[in-house]
Amino acid sequence: MDSRSQEAHVTSTAVQTTPEVSPEKYDLVIIGSGTGAKLSAWTLGKLGWRIAVIERQYIGGACNNIACLPSKNLIYTAQISSYAHRLKEFGMEATNLTVNMSGVRERKRQMVNGEIEGDSNLFRLTGGELILGVGRMVGPKLVEVITNDGKKRLLEGTQILIGTGSRAVIDETPGLRESNPLTHIEALELGIIPDHLVILGAGYVGLEFAQAMRRLGSRVTLIDRGERILKQEDPDVSEAVLDLLRYEGIELLLEATVAYVSGESGKQVSLTIDQSGRQVTLNATHILVTTKRIPNTDGLGLDSAGVETNAEGYIRVNEHLQTTASGVWAVGDVAGTPKFTHAAFHDFQVFTDNVSGGHKSTEGRLIPFCLFLDPELARVGLNETEAKARGIKYRLFKLPIGVVLRARATMEKRGFMKALVAPDSGKIIGFLSFGANAGEVMAAVQMAMIAGLPYIALTDAILTHPTMAEGLKFLFLSQLTGSEIT
Structure with a gap:
């Protein structure tokens, strides 16, 4: 199984519950260990709650492991590379400047490992039991876990919290999946600089990677269906960012759709593109897909617990983050919260307040964003x-x-x-x-x-x-x- 299918993703392959497994009782059982989930565990654990946290792979969630922090580590490295290649502007000179991508990757890995160690320590210090495995609901307030070493456990929680996040998906464009393209996970693990990287999608992830990889030495082509980038922003903002990308030497194909892909990403790929009524062919070495994310709700057994989802698969919650099932809550991406770590942080505050008898709400909150270009x-x-x-x-x-x-x-x-x-x-x-x-x-x-x-x-x-x-x-x-x- 490749890393794309592993991103904070709960599969549906868990073994059916059998009568001989006796339930273990907890005050709170949490599925997922991302920002909203882990902060809730640490906070309530310090108050004496008995807590179990089930995490399939990424201790501490996507942000620390494969998203926000490692991507900003890469972006900062790319900024340093940009400064190095502009030394003459600052009255300095250097020769033979090169980027060692394996060294870039190792620096990122050191940061990630430090975050994992820190989060693991906090689970121990606050008394939460971190269980590595796949969890799914098998009844009201009842969670079955198949641990990574093959054991089966049944956990009963007075309260249940779901914080399984979301994941990148590859669409049905003919030949795209077969080309084995990168998602942000694999892009952050590159040990080489792609000769020519094609990025599908000009959202936050696509734009940040486009500038970073261009500054590290790749030729970069950015493809998007929209008539302008950042279409949710005012036209003067879109135009200013577009000017920046062009200044950086990034090629942009707007109002463009990929009709067909052939070849293998990492070696040689060919993309047939429809743009404004004409068809063009683009050859490259790598493809990075950044177009869509979906919630990690499949395989969670939500129906068996009476937890409803909307048409897009996100868990239905009210302004207090309560689901349609009594005693079951959801936080972060999986609850339809805006896909920002700082929004999930506020979800943790709302959940812990309400589960303790308060009335904090998500209504009317002011959520900022920052696109980490330079x-x-x-x-x-x-x-x-x-x-x-x-x-x-x-x-x-x-x-x-x-x-x-x-x-x-x-x-x-x-x-x-x-x-x-x-x-x-x-x-x-x-x-x-x-x-x-x-x-x-x-x-x-x-x-x-x-x-x-x-x-x-x-x-x-x-x-x-x-x-x-x-x-x-x-x-x-x-x-x-x-x-x-x-």
Whole structure:
């Protein structure tokens, strides 16, 4: 079985429950050990709960092992490579600069191993029993486990929590599966630099890998069905990111679909592509698929516990993360939560509060995002497109990053900031930054939004000079403000 089929994925091959297996009783049984699940185990374990956590493969979940953290490790390495190849800009010279991809991979593996060790220690320290194996529900609050060493156990929980995440899938394009393409899992384990990498899908994963692999030395072609990248963002944002990708030397085929694939990824592949009414053939060495993710609910035995899923397979939960079955909860991707680790972190807070008698809710929460390109793209709250669609009036503030003194000092002046402000109250209803340290700058604005502060609170604040966050003063004091927009 290859690693694609193993990503946080519970299969349906567990042996049927037999009467001779007696149930072991726990206060909480958790299936999956990702962010929302493991934090719940550690927190409630410290309070004295008896907890069992079932994990099929990735201790600590996808984020630590095969997603967020290892990908950012790779992206940072690619940024260092970019700096190294720009040494003349900084008054330095070097010769024979090369990228050793096996060394890049080893650095990433060291980081992952450290995270696994840390999470494993936390399970021990907080009293949670970590069981490596495949779990599925066989009745109300009853979970059967086939451990990785072949043993069968039956766990009965006063409460059940499901946090099995989601996984990348390869679509039915003729020849695509047979070509054995990469998903993000295999891409993070590459020990060589692909001569020519074709990436299917211009979402967050596709864009981040495109820039990183290009900077590490690959020729990169990015293919997407949409007429523009980041179609959920305003057109000026899409255009700015598109300009960045082209500047980096990334080839883009938009409004394009792959009709057929032949060959084997890692050796030689040929893609027949339909684009705007014409057909083209593209030859490459590797294919990376980043187009779709599905929830890991198949094989969980949810029907036997009365847990319902929606048409896409995500577990139905209410605003308190309760499923349709009493005493059964779900967190993270599998519950339809936005696919961000920080959103799953908040799910953990909602679940642990409610399972302890509280009433914390997922309704109305403000979930930011950051696309880890260089420079970063970060947003929280509404963008212009969303505000107009909802009929929400706003004042627009927009500022080129090159006006920010920190950006002028470092000469990293690509991008812009913009904010949407309610005309009556002056409260910030949306903020976006495309520029250096955008994610960190966004956090300052998010705090103001959570506190309900008007934008003038940021103009009145004394912000450290020269930092990127200082640019918020320039943004809101600038004359680059549009008229009130309906």
